[in-house]
Amino acid sequence: MKTKRPIIIGGGAAGLSAAWTLRKRGIKAILFEANDRLGGRLGGDRMDGFFLDEGADFFCSSYDVAFRICQELGLPLIRSDMNLGWYRNGQWIKTTPIKSFGALIRNLPALWKLGLLSAGFLKLARAVKTESEYLNFASDSRIIELDGEENAGDYLKRIGLPESLKTTLRGFLEMTMGDVDQMGAAYMRTYIAEMLLKADQIYVPEKGAGELSHALADACGADIRTSMPVRRVVIQDGSVTGVLTDDGLIEADAVICATSASKAPDIIPDLPNKVLRVLGKVRYSRGCRVVIGLDAPPLPPGWHGALYPEDDTPLLLDRSINLPACVPPGKSTLDLLVGRDRAEELFPLDDQEIKRKLLADVRRNPPPGSNLPGDEEGLFTRVYRWKEAVCMGLPGMFKEVVEMRRQLNRDLKNLFLAGDYMRVPSVNGALASGVDAAEEVVELFEARPV
Numbered sequence: 001m002k003t004k005r006p007i008i009i010g011g012g013a014a015g016l017s018a019a020w021t022l023r024k025r026g027i028k029a030i031l032f033e034a035n036d037r038l039g040g041r042l043g044g045d046r047m048d049g050f051f052l053d054e055g056a057d058f059f060c061s062s063y064d065v066a067f068r069i070c071q072e073l074g075l076p077l078i079r080s081d082m083n084l085g086w087y088r089n090g091q092w093i094k095t096t097p098i099k100s101f102g103a104l105i106r107n108l109p110a111l112w113k114l115g116l117l118s119a120g121f122l123k124l125a126r127a128v129k130t131e132s133e134y135l136n137f138a139s140d141s142r143i144i145e146l147d148g149e150e151n152a153g154d155y156l157k158r159i160g161l162p163e164s165l166k167t168t169l170r171g172f173l174e175m176t177m178g179d180v181d182q183m184g185a186a187y188m189r190t191y192i193a194e195m196l197l198k199a200d201q202i203y204v205p206e207k208g209a210g211e212l213s214h215a216l217a218d219a220c221g222a223d224i225r226t227s228m229p230v231r232r233v234v235i236q237d238g239s240v241t242g243v244l245t246d247d248g249l250i251e252a253d254a255v256i257c258a259t260s261a262s263k264a265p266d267i268i269p270d271l272p273n274k275v276l277r278v279l280g281k282v283r284y285s286r287g288c289r290v291v292i293g294l295d296a297p298p299l300p301p302g303w304h305g306a307l308y309p310e311d312d313t314p315l316l317l318d319r320s321i322n323l324p325a326c327v328p329p330g331k332s333t334l335d336l337l338v339g340r341d342r343a344e345e346l347f348p349l350d351d352q353e354i355k356r357k358l359l360a361d362v363r364r365n366p367p368p369g370s371n372l373p374g375d376e377e378g379l380f381t382r383v384y385r386w387k388e389a390v391c392m393g394l395p396g397m398f399k400e401v402v403e404m405r406r407q408l409n410r411d412l413k414n415l416f417l418a419g420d421y422m423r424v425p426s427v428n429g430a431l432a433s434g435v436d437a438a439e440e441v442v443e444l445f446e447a448r449p450v
Contacts, residue, residue: 004445005030006438007243007252008222009230009267012040013056013427014418015258016213017069017434018441019220025442030252031222032245034229038217041389042427044210045291045382049328051207052291053335054384056427057319058209060194061201062136063428065435066212070205073215077203080322085299085306085367086114087313088168092368094303115165116196123159128193135190139432141424143186147398152188153181171309172196175339178285178392187393190424206325209427233257233268233415240415254444256437258418260284260388272411278404282397282421287389288343290314290336290355293379297321298334300369312342313361334373336362339389351383391425398424416440 006022008015011033022029037043041055058080059066070077086093093110111117128135134142150158152173156166169192170180177183177191195202205211217224232244233255242251257264261282265271271279292298299306299318306316317335320327327333336358338346346354356375366372401422408417416437423429 004253005251006254006256006441007032007250008256008258009233009243010040010258010419011035011038011217011224011226012258012419013042013213013430014420014422014434014437015040015256016216016220017065017431018256018258018418018438019222019224020069020216021435021438022441023219023221025438027442027445029220029222029256030250031220031224032228032230032243033224033226036227038224038226039210039213041386042209042213042430044208044214046214047380048293050293050331050333050380051211051326052333052382053208053210053319054289055287055386055389056209057204057317057335059203059427060137061198061203062138062141062194063203063426064138065432066428067203069216069431070212073212073219075205075212075215078206078323079200080202080204080304082199082202082304083302083321085303086110086168087306087308087365087367088113088164088310114168115162116168118162118165120159120161121165124156124161124189124192125197127159128189128197131189132193135186135193137190137194137424137426137428139423139428139435141190143190143424144398144402146186146189147184147396148186149395150185151181151395152183152185155185155188156180168309171307175307175315175337176285176287176390178283178390179340182283182394183392184395184397186398187425204323206323208319208323208326230267233270235268235270235412235415238412240412254414254416254441256416256418256434256441258434258437260419261391261421262388264417268415272407274407275404275411278400281394281400283392283394284388285339285390285392286343287337287339287386288346288354289384289386290351290358291382291384292334292336292355292373293327293381294332294334294373294377295330295379296371297332298371298373300367303367306367306370308365312338312340313364314338314358316362316367331379343386343389347385347387351381354383355381391419391421393425397421414441414444
């Protein structure tokens with residue numbers, strides 16, 4: 001009997017979780033990754049005892065698939081308590097996780113200054129709490145039931161948020177999520193529910209989120225081929241027969257395309273028109289991340305991060321505060337993150353120039369008592385450019401994706417799409433989509449004679 005051969009295109013979170021799921025079901029896949037490294041936006045860099053997150057750096061409370069896979073792989077998780085500084089109206093405001101009534105009382109002055117005690121925010125918080133069974137990143141999320149045509153900006157305007165609070169939320173959301181005036185209102189409320197209202201329930205692998213991609217790659221048992229892009233998926237008579245690479249045609253009994261939505265049509269131009277139409281409407285935010293290795297903490301004592309909601313000054317993170325295992329003893333890192341247009345401006349520049357410009361932005365209003373490095377200082381510098389950072393979850397996208405999946409299942413029985421856009425966009429959504437695609441491959445192989 002012929003061995004069934006599944007091929008996975010893309011070695012990010014979705015592709016790796018698909019390979020791991022197939023491995024658990026006794027099926028070895030071939031995984032092709034166009035880049036020279038695995039992980040995608042869940043990637044993690046390792047160097048000289050430092051563990052760096054290239055993209056994603058936390059797991060929200062509803063990341064059910066991420067938590068399950070970490071448990072399966074024996075990857076310990078620790079809670080990430082975020083002590084944050086916010087630069088608003090010319091002054092620094094510090095917030096700490098609210099895990100008790102006493103912590104709430106201590107945070108009241110800061111919450112008031114940030115507008116988080118305004119009537120508008122309390123109205124938003126009540127709405128989010130009422131809809132909590134729909135607003136989460138879990139694999140069985142029911143967000144589609146709230147998915148409408150209203151974008152986040154119009155929603156915030158409609159519920160009457162004061163301008164000061166809009167500034168706080170826009171700065172917080174647009175750093176990673178993209179344009180508030182494009183993302184869907186339901187998706188925005190999900191992010192607020194998880195990141196603001198459940199800030200004390202954020203978890204991370206002890207050496208960073210990127211360690212999950214390393215653990216998956218080590219355990220999935222796939223034939224992994226990096227620096228080997230798939231040029232085209234070959235479809236004949238309504239069925240996938242293989243993929244074309246620079247080495248020629250490789251036959252396949254099923255294909256999981258675990259790329260971004262924008263890359264899938266280039267690889268599979270013969271997709272049904274309705275599927276191509278939906279993929280063409282998916283949008284991603286942009287991001288740029290600079291990581292500097294240091295001999296001393298860069299932020300004020302105990303600060304995990306510092307935000308500048310009013311402008312494009314980068315978000316600052318010291319991951320070693322929460323994750324001491326991610327750095328050698330006595331060392332620290334400084335992460336500088338920007339999104340949207342500011343990130344795109346930086347993409348063409350070399351790494352050192354990006355570092356210089358972002359540090360100059362921060363030095364205009366540095367956190368009090370900080371110890372920021374000079375332009376030429378640091379044990380190392382790594383720059384990660386993300387032209388597609390996070391799927392923005394546009395209004396109506398969730399409903400369209402569900403219909404797109406039905407269309408694909410009707411027209412091509414052995415081709416499956418995976419990626420964060422296929423679920424509630426997040427690391428968990430990407431992982432869940434890979435797991436589900438792999439399970440569909442297993443069902444196909446069990447039902448079809450060879």
